[in-house]
Amino acid sequence: MSHRFQALRPAVAFALALPWSSAGVAVRAQTETAGTLLPIPVVDLRGVDEAVRTQIEEQRRLLEEALAAGPPAEEDAARLGLLFGEAGQLYLVYDLLPAARACLANAAELQPQNFRWRYLLGSAAEHLGELEAAISAYEQARALEPDDSPTAIRLGRVHLELGQYEQARTHYERALELPGAQAAAHFGLGRLASETDDPTAALAHFQAALQDQPRANSLHYHIALAHRALGNDQASQAAMELRGEAPVAFADPIAAEIKESATGIGAQLLLGRVALAANAFEVAEQRFREAVGDYPESTAAKRSLAAALERMGRSAEAAMWYQQALDLSPNDAGLLFQTGRLYNAERRFVAAAERLRRAAELEPSFGPAWVELAAALTATGDHLAAAEALTRALELAPGDTNLRFHRARNYGLGERRELALREFESLLADLGFNAEIVLQLGRIEQELGRPASAARRFEQLIAAGAEPPLLSQAHFELANIRTEQERYEEAIPHYQRAIIANPTLKAGYVNLSTALGRLGRFKEAALASRRALELDPTDSQVRAAELTALLLAGEDAQVRLMLEQTLELPDQGGSAYFAVLLVQVLAASADDEVRDGERALNLAQQLFQRAQTPAHGTVLAMAYAETDNFEEAAAWQERLIENLERTGPPEALEEARERLAAYKAGRKIRAPWRR
Numbered sequence: 001m002s003h004r005f006q007a008l009r010p011a012v013a014f015a016l017a018l019p020w021s022s023a024g025v026a027v028r029a030q031t032e033t034a035g036t037l038l039p040i041p042v043v044d045l046r047g048v049d050e051a052v053r054t055q056i057e058e059q060r061r062l063l064e065e066a067l068a069a070g071p072p073a074e075e076d077a078a079r080l081g082l083l084f085g086e087a088g089q090l091y092l093v094y095d096l097l098p099a100a101r102a103c104l105a106n107a108a109e110l111q112p113q114n115f116r117w118r119y120l121l122g123s124a125a126e127h128l129g130e131l132e133a134a135i136s137a138y139e140q141a142r143a144l145e146p147d148d149s150p151t152a153i154r155l156g157r158v159h160l161e162l163g164q165y166e167q168a169r170t171h172y173e174r175a176l177e178l179p180g181a182q183a184a185a186h187f188g189l190g191r192l193a194s195e196t197d198d199p200t201a202a203l204a205h206f207q208a209a210l211q212d213q214p215r216a217n218s219l220h221y222h223i224a225l226a227h228r229a230l231g232n233d234q235a236s237q238a239a240m241e242l243r244g245e246a247p248v249a250f251a252d253p254i255a256a257e258i259k260e261s262a263t264g265i266g267a268q269l270l271l272g273r274v275a276l277a278a279n280a281f282e283v284a285e286q287r288f289r290e291a292v293g294d295y296p297e298s299t300a301a302k303r304s305l306a307a308a309l310e311r312m313g314r315s316a317e318a319a320m321w322y323q324q325a326l327d328l329s330p331n332d333a334g335l336l337f338q339t340g341r342l343y344n345a346e347r348r349f350v351a352a353a354e355r356l357r358r359a360a361e362l363e364p365s366f367g368p369a370w371v372e373l374a375a376a377l378t379a380t381g382d383h384l385a386a387a388e389a390l391t392r393a394l395e396l397a398p399g400d401t402n403l404r405f406h407r408a409r410n411y412g413l414g415e416r417r418e419l420a421l422r423e424f425e426s427l428l429a430d431l432g433f434n435a436e437i438v439l440q441l442g443r444i445e446q447e448l449g450r451p452a453s454a455a456r457r458f459e460q461l462i463a464a465g466a467e468p469p470l471l472s473q474a475h476f477e478l479a480n481i482r483t484e485q486e487r488y489e490e491a492i493p494h495y496q497r498a499i500i501a502n503p504t505l506k507a508g509y510v511n512l513s514t515a516l517g518r519l520g521r522f523k524e525a526a527l528a529s530r531r532a533l534e535l536d537p538t539d540s541q542v543r544a545a546e547l548t549a550l551l552l553a554g555e556d557a558q559v560r561l562m563l564e565q566t567l568e569l570p571d572q573g574g575s576a577y578f579a580v581l582l583v584q585v586l587a588a589s590a591d592d593e594v595r596d597g598e599r600a601l602n603l604a605q606q607l608f609q610r611a612q613t614p615a616h617g618t619v620l621a622m623a624y625a626e627t628d629n630f631e632e633a634a635a636w637q638e639r640l641i642e643n644l645e646r647t648g649p650p651e652a653l654e655e656a657r658e659r660l661a662a663y664k665a666g667r668k669i670r671a672p673w674r675r
Contacts, residue, residue, distance in 0.1 A: 037084075037109060038102040041363070043091070044299060044329035052094055052266060059087045081110030085117050089258050092124055094266045095273070095300040098334045100124045108140075115144040116254060119151060123255075127273060127307070131158050149181035150252040156188045160195070168192055180251030183213035187248040190222060191279075199229035209248055217244030218280055247280035265295045269304050276308050284308045299329045306338070315342055326355075333363040341372050344379075352376040360392070367396040374406065383414030401427060409440065417444050435466040439473055451481045472501035476508055479515070488515045499531075506535045513545055522553035544577060551673045556589040579607055583619040587626040590671045597626035614643055621659070625668050634663040 040063070045053045063083050088103030101124040107117040122137035138155045142148065156171035169192060175185035190205030203226035210219045220242040227236035272287030288305035295301050306321035319342040326335040336359035343352035356373035360366065370393035377386035390407035394400060408423035421444050428437045442457030454477070461474035479494035495512035499505055509532035516525035529546035533539065543566065550559045563582040567575060586600035601623040608616040617640045624633035637660040644653045659669060 037106040039365075040084075040087070040102050040106070041099055041333075043096045043099050044332045046297075046299070046329060055090060056094070056096075059083075059090050063087055077110050081107045081114065081117070084110065085114070085120075088117070088120060088124070092120060093258055093269075095127075095269045095304050097124055097128050101128065108137075113144065115141050115148070118144065119148075119254060120258075122151075122154065126154065126158060129307075129311075131162050134158050135162075147178060149175050149178035150250060150254070152178060153181050153184045153188065153250050156185070160188060160192055163195075165192055165196055183209045183216065183248050184250035186212065187216075187219065187222075190226075194222070194226065194229075199226045202226045203230065213248060215246055216248040217242065217246050218283075219248060220244065245280060245283045247275055247283065265291055265298055265301060268294070269300060272304060272308065276311065281308070281312050285312070297328060299325045299332065299335070302328070303335060303338075310342065315345055318342055319346065331362060333359040333366060333369065336362070337366070337369050337372065340369075340376065344372060344376050347379070349376045349379040353380060353382075360389070364392070365396060367393050370396075371403070374410070378406070378410060378413075383410040384416065386410040387414060387416075401431060405437070412440065412444050412447075417448050420444050421448070433464065435461055435464065435470045439466075439470055439477075442474070442477055446477065446481060451485065455481050468501040472498045472505055472508070475501065476505065476511075479508075480511065483511065483515050486518075488518050491515045492519075504535060506532050506539075509535070510542060510545070513549065517545075517549055517552070522549045523555075525549040526553060526555075540577070544581070547578075547581060548673065551585070551671075554590075556585060556591045556594045556671075560585050560589070560594050576607070576611070579603060580615050580619050583607070583623060584672065587619065587622045588669045588672055595626065597623065597628075601627050614640055614648070617643075618656075621663065622669055622672075625663050630663050630666050634660060637663055 043056065045056065066080050066083055084103045085107035088100045088107055091097070091100035091103060101121065104117050104121040104124055108114065108121055111117060118137050118141035122134045122141060125131075125137055126134035135155065135158050138151055138158065142151045142155065145151065152171045152175035156168045156175060159165075159168035159171065168188065172185045172188040172192065175181040175188075186205040186209035190202045190209065193199070193202035193205060203223065206219050206222045206226060210216065210223065213219075220239045224236045224239035224243065227233075227239060268287060268291040272284045272291065275281075275287055276284035285305070285308055288301065288308050291298065291301040292305055302321050302325035306318045306325060309315075309321060310318035319339060322335060322339040322342060326332065326339055329335060336355045340352045340354075340356035340359060343349070343355065353373060353376035356369055356376055360369040360373055363369065370389045374386040374389040374393065377383070377389060387407050387410040390403050390410065394403050394407065397403065404423065404427055408420045408427065411417070411423060412420035421441065424437050424441050424444070428434060428441070431437070438457050438461050442454045442461070445451075445457065446454035458474045458478040458481075461470060462478070465471070466474060475494040475498035479491040479498060482488070482491035482494065492512065492515050495508050495515060499508045499512070502508070509528045513525045513528035513532070516522075516528060526546050526549035529542050529549060532542045533546065536542070547559050547562060550562075560582070563578055563585065566578050567582065583600050583604045585594060586596045586603070589595050600619075604616065604620040604623040608620050610616075617636055621633045621636035621640065624630070624636060637656065641653065641656050641660060644656055648656075662669060
C-alpha cells in the first residue's frame with residue numbers, strides 16, 4: 001500500500017524528544033553518562049507561590065550539583081536517576097508538565113528497571129494530551145509489572161480516548177482480574193459499550209461499578225443515559241435524580257503518595273487532575289476554577305483550567321485561559337505553543353504564527369512548535385517561511401517523510417518549483433511509487449511548462465489504479481492539460497471519470513462544460529454547469545455559463561424564464577450581468593415569442609440610470625432598435641463608439657460599428673451571442 005501523508009501537525013516522534021522552555025537557563029546534562037539525556041527547562045516561577053518555589057528551587061539545586069560533579073561512576077547513575085525522578089514527581093504535582101516529562105524521561109533512561117518512572121512518564125504524557133506517547137510509557141511500565149492494576153486502567157483509558165476499542169477492552173478486562181480496579185474497569189467497559197452503541201452492556205457495567213463503589217454517585221448519570229438509550233425513560237429520570245459529582249476511583253498508591261507531598265496550590269491542582277482523569281469534567285473544572293480564584297497570579301492554575309476546558313471541547317474558552325496564563329509567564333514556550341496550537345484550530349492563523357514563532361525561538365529544539373508554526377504559515381500563504389520552519393523541524397527529525405512532503409509542497413506553492421521538484425523526486429526514490437508524490441510532481445511539471453512530462457505522471461497514476469480521491473485529481477489534471485492543448489475530445493472523458501471518482505468535484509463539472517462548449521455541444525455544456533450549480537447554487541459565474549450555453553443551444557425561452565427567476569432571488573451575485581443578459585434576450589432573441597421590446601427598453605433605461613456603463617449603453621441601443629426607434633438607437637451607439645475609440649479593444653470597436661450601420665439601415669440585431 002502506498003505511504004499516506006498526514007495533515008501538517010506535530011508528529012508523535014517529537015513527543016518525548018524535546019523539552020519545553022521558559023524563562024531562565026535550562027539545566028543541561030553535561031556528563032558522559034548523561035550525554036543522551038534531555039535538557040530540563042527552568043520553569044517560570046513568577047506565577048508560583050513561595051512554598052512551591054522553595055521546593056522547586058531546592059530540587060533544581062540538587063540536580064545542578066549532581067550534574068556539575070562530572071561523569072558519575074556507574075553506581076552514581078542510579079542516584080542521578082533518582083534525582084531526576086524526584087524532580088519529575090515534583091513538577092508533576094505542580095502541573096509543570098513539560099519539565100516533569102523531561103525529568104521522568106531522564107529518570108527512566110538512567111534507571112530503566114524502575115517501574116515508577118515509566119508509570120509517571122505515561123501520566124505526564126497523558127496530561128499533556130500526547131496519548132500515543134502515554135501508551136508507549138505505560139506499556140513499558142506494564143512490561144516491568146504486568147499485574148499492576150492502575151497501569152491496566154490507564155492503558156484502557158488512553159486507548160478508549162483514541163477510539164482504539166479492542167485494545168481498550170483488553171486492558172479493562174485484564175484490570176477486572178486485578179485487585180482494587182473492578183469499579184474503574186467496569187466504568188471503562190461501560191464507556192466503551194456506550195461509544196460502540198451497546199447500551200445493554202453499558203448499563204450492566206455501570207451498575208456493576210456502582211455496586212462495587214456506591215460512593216461514586218457520578219455513575220448515576222451514566223446509568224441514566226444508558227436507560228434513555230434503551231427507551232427506559234422512567235428509570236432514566238430516577239437515575240438522573242441520584243447523580244452526583246463523586247467520580248469512580250481506583251487504588252493508585254503512587255498517585256496517592258505524590259498527592260501527600262503536595263503543598264499550597266499543588267494539592268488543588270492534583271484534585272482537579274484526578275477528577276479530569278476520571279472524566280468528571282464538571283468537578284475538574286470546579287477544582288481548577290477554585291485554584292484560579294485562590295491563586296489569581298498562578299500560571300499553573302490557569303494552564304490547568306485551560307487544559308481541562310480544551311479536553312471538554314471548549315476551545316475558545318481554553319484559548320482565553322492559556323492566553324491569561326501566558327500574560328503571567330510571557331516567556332513560557334509551552335504556553336506559547338498551546339495557545340498557538342488552539343489558535344490554529346480556530347483558524348486564527350496570524351495570531352497562531354506569532355505565538356508559535358516565539359515558542360520555537362525560545363526553544364529551538366522543540367520540534368512540535370516548528371511544525372505547528374509551519375501549519376500556521378502555510379494557512380496564511382507564507383509558504384517559503386513555512387518551508388523554512390519545516391527545515392528546522394527536519395533538523396530534529398531528519399527521517400520524517402511527512403515533514404519532507406509538506407516542505408516540498410510549500411516550496412511548490414511558494415513558486416520555488418525546481419526545489420520542490422527535487423524534493424519530491426528524492427522522496428519518491430526513498431519511498432518507491434507513491435500516488436500523492438506522483439500527483440504533486442505532475443502538477444509542478446505542468447506549472448513549469450512541461451505538459452508532456454506532467455501528462456505522463458497523471459497517466460501513471462491512472463494506470464496504477466490510485467484511490468478515488470487521487471484518481472479523480474489525476475483525471476482532472478490530465479483533462480486540463482488536454483483542454484489547454486485544445487484536444488477537447490480527449491479532455492472530456494477524463495473530466496467525466498474525474499467526476500465519477502469524486503461526484504462533488506465542482507471544478508470538474510465547470511471545466512467539462514467549457515470543453516463541451518468548445519465543441520459546440522451546448523446542451524451538454526449547460527447540463528454540466530447545472531450539476532456544478534447543484535453543488536454551489538451561489539456561484540453566479542457558473543450560472544452565467546449555463547445560461548450562455550442554453551442561448552447558444554437556441555433555448556431562448558428557457559433562458560428568459562431562468563433569468564426572470566434568477567433576478568427574483570435575494571442577494572443574487574452578478575445581478576447586473578443577469579439583467580443585461582435579460583435585456584439582450586428580450587430585445588434580440590430570434591424567437592418572436594421571447595422578444596418584448598417595451599419591457600427590454602424599460603429595463604435597459606433603469607440599468608443605465610443606476611450605472612452609466614458601456615454594457616448598459618449597448619443594451620439600451622439594442623432595446624431602442626427593437627421598439628423601431630432606430631434614430632435613438634444609432635445615437636446611443638455613436639456615444640458608445642466614442643467611448644470605445646478611447647478605451648476599447650479593436651474587436652469590440654469593430655462590432656460596435658457594425659451595429660451602428662445596422663441601426664442606420666433600420667435593421668434589428670438578432671441573437672448577437674451566436675456571432
